[in-house]
Amino acid sequence: MPEGHSVHRIARQFDRNFVGKTLSASSPQGRFAEGAGELDGRTAVSVQAVGKQMFLETEGDLWLRVHLGLYGAWDFAGEILVDPTIASANGRMGQTNQRGTDLVDDAILDDAGENSLASIGAPRRTRVHVRMSEQTRGLAPEDDEWPPPIVGQVRLRLLTDITAADLRGPTACVLQTPEEMLATVARLGPDPLVGDPVENEERFVSAVRKKPTVIALLLMDQAVVSGIGNVYRAEMLFRQRLNPHTPGRDVPEEIVRELWRDWVRLLAIGVETGQMMTMDDLSSEQYRAAMASRDDRHWVYHRAGLPCRVCGTEIALEEIGARKLYWCPRCQA
Known part of the structure; x- marks a missing residue:
């Protein structure tokens, strides 16, 4: 199950790439067809992560609540711009909150081939998989097909003109009123x-x-x-x-x-x-x-x-x- 840092990173991806833009929403899997229909054509207004849950606000006082649970994952594709608040001032993701360690310039690749100091990077045409581990993993560059093909069981697809986000296997994917959203947050520590x-x-x-x-x-x-x-x-x-x-x-x-x-x-x-x-x-x-x-x-x-x-x-x-x-x-x- 993703821990809090992963959900905050996902929320910042949405803030950078979806907030302020009109959403095209669909449920290729069919399990969220009615909800996707409600979201389709609305503008994303804001996004917030609280613990392990993400809340995406859209126009018309409608909120999307997502809890990835044990098996949930978001795939991002298209033109993706990382939130600059994640990276350090010089563009690198470093250990600014640790003691006794200097930032390094060279890439550090883990066993999945991820550059841990710049795991999402600058705007580029790519696919990025964000799932239950703590890692944000870069996948192979995609071709020019747009929108990108559906892969696997996608509960919800959100599209702008240049960016796609596919949700798979969440524990919760529901629409809420502002009052319901606030009640959910109030129950969280x-x-x-x-x-x-x-x-x-x-x-x-x-x-x-x-x-x-x-x-x-x-x-x-x-x-x-x-x-x-x-x-x-x-x-x-x-x-x-x-x-x-x-x-x-x-x-x-x-x-x-x-x-x-x-x-x-x-x-x-x-x-x-x-x-x-x-x-x-x-x-x-x-x-x-x-x-x-x-x-x-x-x-x-x-x-x-x-x-x-x-x-x-x-x-x-x-x-x-x-x-x-x-x-x-x-x-x-």
Whole structure:
């Protein structure tokens, strides 16, 4: 399932390429035919990501809500312009929120052939696949056929005169009134990139500190905090050396606040780079390796049975809330 940084990146793609333009909407699969008919011919007015959900506003007070879930994906094709707020001032996507690491000029290709420092790039004719992983993956350049051919089961296709977005396999793809949209957002926990920063922190601290539920489950509860998934959950708990089985109400307030502030930092890095980078103080060589391979990007996630990077203890794997939890039994005792 995509975590919060991916959905914010998708929303920024829509803001850059669809907002202010008239939409041609269809449902090639047929499952959203009525909704596509309602969207067709309307102008996109605004877009907002909150946690793992995206809300696209169109004229006439109609909102499209999309939750990708486990299997959802967006494909973008045509003339695609990346949002400049994702890249650094010199056009590169770098580690501006990390300590001790300089930006590098050379491309860093991961095992999928993606340039992690410029994963979407400048305007060009291309296809881009944005799905449940943290990566924004460039596919092979397409031919000049327009609109591009339908590939697979497309729930919703949105077209402008030069850009296409195809949605596949979402958990939710629904139309909402403004009141319904606001009610959906109200049920979600705070998102560092939405709303007042001070109020968001206080909401998170209050929600965690009053609950007997263990902190590992609270961090995945989208009513407590928006956007955190399995990867960020494991990494944030390790970074605070916090036992995942600690009840929320037993976590010291200063640690709860540090969890929130760490989420603010990590989400910003994820939105900027397109990667869930959770390790600090890396040399340039270590940073390049981490951007190229997830195996070098995390402290504990996906490292079951391997030695802890800090103490050497074997990283534990257990199931909690029907999801895998990775943690160090010594550092997080």
